[in-house]
Amino acid sequence: MIYFDRVSKVYSQTSVALEDVSFTIEPQEFVSVVGQSGAGKSTLLKLLLAEESPSSGKVFFESLDMHKVRNADLPKVRRRMGVVFQDYKLLPTKTAYENIAFAMEAAGKGEEEIQQDVPQVLELVGLMDKAWHFPSELSGGELQRVAIARAIVNRPDVIIADEPTGNLDPINTWEIINLLEKINELGTTVILATHDKDVINSLKRRVITIEKGKITRDEKRGRYVL
Amino acid sequence: MSLIQVKRTIRQGFINFWRNGWVSVATVLIMVLTLFMVGTLFFSNVVLTSALQQVESKLDVSVDFKLDAPEEDILALKTSLESFGEVGKVEYISRDEALERFRERYKDNALITQSLDEIGTNPLPASFNIKAKDPENYGTISSFLKNDSSFQIIDEIRENQPTIDAINSMISSARTSGLTSTIVLSIIAVLVAFNTIRLAIYTSRDEISIMRLVGASHSYIRAPFVVVGIIQGFLASIAAMVILWLPLWFNHDNVLLSFVPIFPFANGSSASESLGGPNLLNYYFSNFIFIFLLLLASGIILGSISSIIATRRYLKEHK
Numbered sequence: 001m002i003y004f005d006r007v008s009k010v011y012s013q014t015s016v017a018l019e020d021v022s023f024t025i026e027p028q029e030f031v032s033v034v035g036q037s038g039a040g041k042s043t044l045l046k047l048l049l050a051e052e053s054p055s056s057g058k059v060f061f062e063s064l065d066m067h068k069v070r071n072a073d074l075p076k077v078r079r080r081m082g083v084v085f086q087d088y089k090l091l092p093t094k095t096a097y098e099n100i101a102f103a104m105e106a107a108g109k110g111e112e113e114i115q116q117d118v119p120q121v122l123e124l125v126g127l128m129d130k131a132w133h134f135p136s137e138l139s140g141g142e143l144q145r146v147a148i149a150r151a152i153v154n155r156p157d158v159i160i161a162d163e164p165t166g167n168l169d170p171i172n173t174w175e176i177i178n179l180l181e182k183i184n185e186l187g188t189t190v191i192l193a194t195h196d197k198d199v200i201n202s203l204k205r206r207v208i209t210i211e212k213g214k215i216t217r218d219e220k221r222g223r224y225v226l
Numbered sequence: 227m228s229l230i231q232v233k234r235t236i237r238q239g240f241i242n243f244w245r246n247g248w249v250s251v252a253t254v255l256i257m258v259l260t261l262f263m264v265g266t267l268f269f270s271n272v273v274l275t276s277a278l279q280q281v282e283s284k285l286d287v288s289v290d291f292k293l294d295a296p297e298e299d300i301l302a303l304k305t306s307l308e309s310f311g312e313v314g315k316v317e318y319i320s321r322d323e324a325l326e327r328f329r330e331r332y333k334d335n336a337l338i339t340q341s342l343d344e345i346g347t348n349p350l351p352a353s354f355n356i357k358a359k360d361p362e363n364y365g366t367i368s369s370f371l372k373n374d375s376s377f378q379i380i381d382e383i384r385e386n387q388p389t390i391d392a393i394n395s396m397i398s399s400a401r402t403s404g405l406t407s408t409i410v411l412s413i414i415a416v417l418v419a420f421n422t423i424r425l426a427i428y429t430s431r432d433e434i435s436i437m438r439l440v441g442a443s444h445s446y447i448r449a450p451f452v453v454v455g456i457i458q459g460f461l462a463s464i465a466a467m468v469i470l471w472l473p474l475w476f477n478h479d480n481v482l483l484s485f486v487p488i489f490p491f492a493n494g495s496s497a498s499e500s501l502g503g504p505n506l507l508n509y510y511f512s513n514f515i516f517i518f519l520l521l522l523a524s525g526i527i528l529g530s531i532s533s534i535i536a537t538r539r540y541l542k543e544h545k
Contacts, residue, residue: 049439050543071543072443079441089436093245105234106442150440 001027001189002048002158007057009043009213017043019213021057025191027157030184032200033193034224035210041193044210045162048191049081050074079107082151082188086163088143090135096146097122097131103150121149125179141172148179158189165196173199200224231446239453249426250458256422257462257528258469260415261521265470267408268520274404281393282361287368287385289354293321295379300352303376307356310370312363317355324350351381361394416528423458423532427451427540434540448537455533459525466521 002025009018018040025031035041046052047059050066059066061077069077083089090099097118104114122128125145135143144164151159161180165173177199184190194200200207200223207222208215217225243250291300300318307316319327325348332338342349358364368385371377430451437447 051439074543075438075441075443075446077441078439081441083439089432089439091433091436093242093433102437102442103440105231106437106440106446108228108231110230154441 001025001062002191003060004044004047005058005060007047007054007059009040009047009052010055016213018047018054021210021213021215023208023215023218025189028184028187028189030181030190030203030205031192032203032205032207032222033191033210034195034200034207034226036195036226039210040213041210042162045160045191045193048160049078049083075106079103079154080157082148082154082156082159084144084147084151084159084161084164086166088135088140088147090143090146090150092135095132095134096127096138096142096149099135099146100150100153103153107154109154117153121153124152124182125149139172140167141169141175144168144172144176145179148176148183152183152188156188158191159183161190161192163194164192165194165199170198177203197224232449235446235449236453238450239457242450243454243457246426246454249429250454253419253422253426254458254462254465257419257458257525258465260419260528261462261466261525262469263411263415264524265466265517265521267411268517269470271404271408274400281397283357285358285361285364285393287354287356287358287364287371287383289356289371289380290351290382290384291353291379292381293349293351295352297352299376299379303374303379304354306374307354307367310367312358312360312366314357314359316357319353319355321348321350321352324348324353361397419528420532420535423455423529424536427533427536431540434537438541444541447541448534451533451537452530455529455531456526457529459527459529460522462529463518463521463525466525467518470517 004021004023007018007021008016010016021040021044033041033044043052047054048061048066050059050069053067061081064077066077090096091102094102100118100121101114104117109117119128119131122131125148127142127145127149130138130142135146138146144167148159148164151161159180164180165176168176173196180190180192181203204221206220207217207224209217209222209225211226297320304316304318307313328350329339329342356367358367364385368383371380371383434447
């Protein structure tokens with residue numbers, strides 16, 4: 001479903017983010033990408049989102065070469081990927097409900113569908129009572145649950161989570177990870193970038209380890225080894 | 227974009243305008259200044275043009291004939307002058323008419339009336355007031371008169387050549403400097419307004435990147451910003467109209483003077499009178515729709531184009 005073919009990303013001679021990286025992710029997999037800060041995890045996810053272009057190699061999303069997709073078609077491809085970030089990236093001028101609705105509006109969904117689906121995902125992440133709060137009025141764990149709700153509301157094929165628990169306390173961390181597992185059980189591929197040892201070790205799923213821009217391990221039921 | 231997205235875009239534009247309260251107010255104020263500038267330049271152009279026309283219409287060449295010049299010769303010269311391409315209008319004032327006008331003008335001055343009666347004869351010459359079609363042509367007309375065979379019946383040609391030349395150069399330099407300052411000031415005003423909008427959108431750059439990541443198309447991201455730009459332009463043009471109107475309303479005679487760069491003919495008469503023709507307030511009302519549309523169009527174009535340019539750099543893909 002996702003295929004990295006000998007991908008390198010070189011910012012400058014002294015700054016190589018990724019070097020000759022190849023791997024495949026199958027549909028409905030739950031894959032963790034681990035590595036220290038600066039190892040290249042975020043670059044890898046940005047390449048998949050076509051936020052950045054590789055210096056060499058190709059990134060495929062199904063049969064699409066992500067960096068040959070026309071600019072005008074990129075939004076349509078991105079609607080098939082839900083994104084969750086460490087800093088939540090919610091729109092500060094919109095309420096929780098509106099943030100989730102925005103992703104549906106951008107996809108051109110109808111008003112009825114929005115009024116039906118947004119409460120459903122809010123229910124799923126347990127934030128029905130905070131629907132009309134602005135991001136500044138929500139806690140970190142709540143913000144991340146809104147972000148996850150926004151990521152899944154368009155029923156994407158894959159969820160890309162970049163350090164989603166980086167700013168959260170242990171209890172909220174587990175709530176977020178449980179949510180991601182639940183989403184995965186419902187049939188969505190999940191790619192989780194993290195450096196949280198406990199999370200990795202308890203997941204017992206596939207782990208890709210990146211060190212200094214290279215893949216050093218790729219194990220089916222991996223543990224956190226660095 | 228589908229119809230429902232157009233509807234959402236417009237609604238979102240209004241919401242953004244409202245929620246970004248102070249940024250919106252600041253942008254509108256800057257835009258009011260810009261449009262006020264455009265309006266002022268437009269008005270001063272109107273006043274300048276009408277003042278210049280007034281000056282031009284006051285120019286003439288006057289010819290005094292000798293007292294014994296036969297009337298048929300004078301009329302023959304009038305006909306030949308009128309066939310002359312450069313000549314606009316020739317006014318013939320006969321000796322009797324001249325006397326009549328003189329008496330009329332000084333009818334309250336007993337001394338002059340009495341001495342006129344004392345002389346017994348008419349001391350005033352017949353004369354022409356010649357208007358040229360173009361102020362540049364007065365030189366040609368007077369040299370034609372000097373070289374014509376009828377020159378012998380002419381006593382004096384009063385053409386005020388230095389005055390005419392001075393006014394001519396004044397007119398052309400006023401036009402050039404008016405145009406230059408209009409262009410330069412407009413460019414500055416537009417750049418200031420553009421930069422304000424750019425700054426306002428700069429504060430939204432993170433939002434734009436978030437919208438991109440959740441799969442919003444470029445036009446869907448950009449459109450609400452353009453709607454905000456249009457709202458700003460609309461409000462600013464209304465405010466600028468009111469501001470332009472207020473000083474005219476409270477002080478519609480004298481405030482004009484400050485708008486007019488040259489004002490040599492205000493011989494004690496009121497400003498609007500000496501400017502001749504419509505005063506600015508009348509002009510304002512009779513052209514209200516036109517001026518409003520001009521400002522409205524400037525405001526809306528400025529707001530929307532600035533928004534389009536300012537959002538473009540945050541929408542680049544494939545870095």
